[in-house]
Amino acid sequence: MASHEPLPAELNRNRFPTLFEVLSRKTVAPLDLFSFYIYMRDQQRSVDYLDFWLDVSQHLQLCRLYVRRLHRSVIEDTPELEKNSKRSSYILDNAGEGPSGEKGNVSDQRLSAFLRSDHGSRNHSPQNSQGSAHSNRSTPGRERPPRPSFMTLDTNSPNDSSSPGQNSSADNVPRREDLRASAEKILYTYLLPGSEREIIIPQSILHEVQEAIEGPDQRSDPELFDAAKDYVFQAMERDAFPGFLQSKGLGNLVPQSMMIRLIIGLISFFGAVWAAFILIFLDKSRVTRCWLILPFTVAIYFIFTHQYMLDPVLALIGLSEYTLMDFNRIREPFVKSTLTKRSISVLGMFLLVDAALCCLFILVPGKRL
Incomplete structure (x- = not known):
């Protein structure tokens, strides 16, 4: 029972912890x-x-x-x-x-x-x-x-x-x-x-x-x-603690994962644009061009996760990345609520940009060269 005594104070903390609280083991993941x-x-x-x-x-x-x-x-x-x-x-x-x-x-x-x-x-x-x-x-x-x-x-x-x-x-x-x-x-x-x-x-x-x-x-x-x-x-x-709070309190990805996502996102984006222009200049139907939604969605999602150091889907299910592909549950209540709000905002912006790009390349009139 003694090991659970500090938990109420942690649950009621409506802020990010201080460095001393972290070093004193008064915080959770x-x-x-x-x-x-x-x-x-x-x-x-x-x-x-x-x-x-x-x-x-x-x-x-x-x-x-x-x-x-x-x-x-x-x-x-x-x-x-x-x-x-x-x-x-x-x-x-x-x-x-x-x-x-x-x-x-x-x-x-x-x-x-x-x-x-x-x-x-x-x-x-x-x-x-x-x-x-x-x-x-x-x-x-x-x-x-x-x-x-x-x-x-x-x-x-x-x-x-x-x-x-x-x-x-x-x-x-x-x-x-x-x-x-x-x-x-x-x-x-x-x-x-x-x-x-x-x-x-x-x-x-x-x-x-x-x-x-x-x-x-x-x-x-x-x-x-x-x-x-x-x-x-x-x-x-x-020198270190502000970056730690930004990395773990406002995001849930490690730099290696962010770099991999950026590479995949850029490759997917250029591939989607290349495919879109081919389909437009081959005068393919708009139904066929709807397949562009897949590469554009992957590209924009991965680029957004890199930009905001946050995977909104993982954050909404309560996961944070310790090391590359090693995830752990988010137990700090204030961090969980903060990441949930940021995830909703990031998802909203992602859907808006993704929809705009898809509509642009799908609805534009085709012209066969």
Whole structure:
């Protein structure tokens, strides 16, 4: 039942979602995070920015899990602190994931402050628990999972499988070394010049992050990535997200499909015009020339779908194209109503232009040469 709680808010949203709502997994197809990932990968060619955002969010989850385990071990050793456990758990479970200005950042700062203080990390560290000898082989921060890893990571759910109130394998308990390894992996994968998936950020931000991780403080708290995360968020919001809304919110076709439709439409149009002139100059009857309706209809329909990035028939039956010839149901209510209105308008214009061309070449008097 908990997984369906956000749905009423989504159904009542009479607008396009914001980028933060998409990244927070508060949207559904075709404006969901998976669609945005495909758009960034196939059309923007800048999926590394989104992967950086997702890996920093995953690093935040690792830090939350570490502190939650540490908090649990402290409570087990000092039962009199149990009265304060609910408030502390609430702070940890509601740490924000968005830009630094978003709601929830206060608890995010508390989490980072706790990790920087490192109080009790040696005496009450989760790695001292039974089974921690195996944690180095299978920790969440050791290896970045294959993309799209966000499909299995629910960052909004405080009651995940690794929460203090549930049993979980000791092999999944993160250690302080895992937090540092995760922070270093983000730095060496995305930020340093010449790295495997380098993203372009201001040098001042890069130097701050590098100094925080490699300097004497050797920080691994999630707050050290705040400036870079904000910059990446603003870059995606400015450069990529408007195109994503136009592509998926106002249309339902991908560029490859649009190009194929344009080629077929132009070929059909020139073939229809060529056939029309032949039939006119052979002085064929108007009944025979009615066959021109077929190529003209195909040509005009495909050209219109390319021009408006929208297949009205598919939109009216509730389908949107993820990748070439891969369709999915439109579940976002506002997008569905918007595409329905646009589809009716496009169909009206298509029928008008198609009828005008067909009437022109069918009713014009023939003249045999």
